[in-house]
Amino acid sequence: MKLPFIDLAAQQALIRPQLEAALSRVMEHGQYVLGPEVGTFEQNLGHYEGGAHVQACANGTDAIILSLLALGIGRGDAVFCPSFTYAATAEAVAVTQATPVFVDVNRDTYCMDTASLETAIRETVNVGRSPRAVIAVDLFGQPADYPALKTVTGEYGLKLISDCAQGLGCRLEGKSPLTWADVMTTSFFPSKPLGCYGDGGAVLTHDRNLYERLNSLHFHGRGSRPFDHEHIGMNSRLDSFQAAVLLEKLKLFDDEIRVRNRIADRYSEHFSRHGVRTPHIIGNGLSTWAQYTIEVEDRDNVMIRVQARDIPCAAYYPLPTHLQTAYRDYPRSPDGLPHTEAAMHRVMALPMHAYLSEVDQDLVIRAVLGSL
Numbered sequence: 001m002k003l004p005f006i007d008l009a010a011q012q013a014l015i016r017p018q019l020e021a022a023l024s025r026v027m028e029h030g031q032y033v034l035g036p037e038v039g040t041f042e043q044n045l046g047h048y049e050g051g052a053h054v055q056a057c058a059n060g061t062d063a064i065i066l067s068l069l070a071l072g073i074g075r076g077d078a079v080f081c082p083s084f085t086y087a088a089t090a091e092a093v094a095v096t097q098a099t100p101v102f103v104d105v106n107r108d109t110y111c112m113d114t115a116s117l118e119t120a121i122r123e124t125v126n127v128g129r130s131p132r133a134v135i136a137v138d139l140f141g142q143p144a145d146y147p148a149l150k151t152v153t154g155e156y157g158l159k160l161i162s163d164c165a166q167g168l169g170c171r172l173e174g175k176s177p178l179t180w181a182d183v184m185t186t187s188f189f190p191s192k193p194l195g196c197y198g199d200g201g202a203v204l205t206h207d208r209n210l211y212e213r214l215n216s217l218h219f220h221g222r223g224s225r226p227f228d229h230e231h232i233g234m235n236s237r238l239d240s241f242q243a244a245v246l247l248e249k250l251k252l253f254d255d256e257i258r259v260r261n262r263i264a265d266r267y268s269e270h271f272s273r274h275g276v277r278t279p280h281i282i283g284n285g286l287s288t289w290a291q292y293t294i295e296v297e298d299r300d301n302v303m304i305r306v307q308a309r310d311i312p313c314a315a316y317y318p319l320p321t322h323l324q325t326a327y328r329d330y331p332r333s334p335d336g337l338p339h340t341e342a343a344m345h346r347v348m349a350l351p352m353h354a355y356l357s358e359v360d361q362d363l364v365i366r367a368v369l370g371s372l
């Protein structure tokens with residue numbers, strides 16, 4: 001494919017000297033683990049997300065596991081999550097020995113559906129499980145309906161976790177998901193809107209005590225006395241090289257989000273003129289456009305035709321988590337997941353990144369419209 005799905009090389013070319021200098025500094029001081037870049041990045045990201053405490057960690061999956069551990073969630077607890085997401089969301093729940101309960105998504109936004117959530121909570125209580133938390137996923141970069149979710153979690157006394165692996169930087173009513181969520185997790189996997197050059201992740205919260213627990217848990221549950229480990233934790237740290245890369249990329253992030261939004265608007269303008277179902281963003285929401293996803297009939301064949309024109313595209317997600325081998329025995333909302341199971345056959349993601357020229361956007365638009 002000539003045209004990349006996500007163009008990391010173009011971004012790198014823009015800041016290559018700064019990246020090289022930053023990586024050289026790490027080699028000079030030699031503190032590859034927990035070097036000064038990590039703390040500085042945590043501070044800068046916290047500032048970016050409205051003054052949150054930030055615990056950087058090894059990846060976005062660990063970020064969810066650490067959040068659940070810090071909230072004291074484990075065996076016998078039910079955690080509600082969408083199935084229409086990457087498997088890591090439910091995987092993190094299962095790893096803590098808690099039970100993921102799958103909830104449907106809103107047909108327009110692909111984010112968690114509150115009616116399906118409420119039905120799932122009531123059923124969970126009926127069967128004698130203990131509901132503890134909801135993980136909302138900011139799918140494809142857009143914020144979930146946090147005010148509505150917060151009403152439900154408040155009513156049932158549940159914790160609200162934002163799995164913002166795809167949505168870091170997204171806003172609702174101009175505010176971070178942390179305005180409503182108790183904890184927010186994110187991933188710095190290279191293809192994410194804010195990606196590093198390997199694996200990385202972070203947990204964010206405004207709760208100082210929760211942050212202290214996260215800080216201990218990410219480092220083997222260490223305590224205040226040397227070699228006295230107070231918790232059973234993990235080894236899940238962001239390394240200094242990755243933090244150095246992220247510090248440079250964070251400087252570009254707002255501009256990149258603006259450009260991604262311009263590209264998404266342009267795509268949508270062209271596609272909707274031809275009757276293609278384009279992404280729907282929640283009112284007053286700002287997406288970071290981790291993916292730009294349209295819906296088409298006969299998706300698999302349309303994708304083959306688009307790829308034959310040298311335009312990359314991908315289906316996220318052709319097999320939702322509740323239908324995957326390791327997850328099919330976990331409970332799901334008693335009303336089923338009809339929106340998830342409808343979307344899985346129709347969704348198709350197109351090239352989306354801040355360095356996609358108008359000429360390339362036009363190539364994508366023509367390839368799609370010519371393949372329907």
Ligand SMILES: Cc1ncc(COP(=O)(O)O)c(C=O)c1O
Pocket residue numbers: 059060061062085086088089137163165166186187188189199200201
């Ligand atoms: C919604 C969601 N949650 C969690 C993760 C896990 O992140 P990581 O790959 O950094 O572990 C991903 C990664 O793709 C994701 O998309």
